[in-house]
Amino acid sequence: MRFEWDSHKDRINQSKHRSLDFETAARVFDDPNLLLRPGRILEGEQRWRAIGAGLHRLAARSAPVAGRTKPMVKKSSASSRRARRISRSAESIFTKPLAKRQKEALNRIAKRQARGDDSGIDYTDIPALTADELAQFRRAPKVLVAARLDRDVYDWLLQYGEGYSTRINSILRAVMYRSTQETS
Numbered sequence: 001m002r003f004e005w006d007s008h009k010d011r012i013n014q015s016k017h018r019s020l021d022f023e024t025a026a027r028v029f030d031d032p033n034l035l036l037r038p039g040r041i042l043e044g045e046q047r048w049r050a051i052g053a054g055l056h057r058l059a060a061r062s063a064p065v066a067g068r069t070k071p072m073v074k075k076s077s078a079s080s081r082r083a084r085r086i087s088r089s090a091e092s093i094f095t096k097p098l099a100k101r102q103k104e105a106l107n108r109i110a111k112r113q114a115r116g117d118d119s120g121i122d123y124t125d126i127p128a129l130t131a132d133e134l135a136q137f138r139r140a141p142k143v144l145v146a147a148r149l150d151r152d153v154y155d156w157l158l159q160y161g162e163g164y165s166t167r168i169n170s171i172l173r174a175v176m177y178r179s180t181q182e183t184s
Helices: 007-016 022-030 089-093 100-114 131-133 153-160 164-183
Strands: 001-004 034-040 045-050 087-089
Touching: 001 007, 001 022, 001 089, 007 087, 022 089, 022 100, 045 089, 087 089, 153 164
Parallel strands: none
Antiparallel strands: 001 087, 034 045
């Protein structure tokens, strides 16, 4: 997957959204539990509505984000200055460590969200989700697998009660996450 954005629009959005740039916002797509739905088509470009905690490394909560999947098509006028198109692979965004200013912006957002304060969200670019739209989001279905476990491992999982399949998935996800952090 690639993300593309206009450098001029990125600067405008940083001023509107308190220093949150497109590259940082794109990290919501790194959430393994991401809920994604196509949104409106704006200026010939498909927008996406996403709910995720892809910024979980910094305790951010969910937020709708418009993702870019193809270049914007715009009519140019003689007076318009040509903005530089920026294109990045998802991998290069997700594996790059956050800069100090990105961490500060995300920490400010996380603190507001922890207080339940959404007054800083500017919905002019991303209209708030209606209850009907929110109800359409679904998690991707899980894959059913059979695995042979050693008896002591199985007993250990059961000592915590029902839901050992969910527990196995959580343990494997934590190991998977740690291994991707070590290789990046």
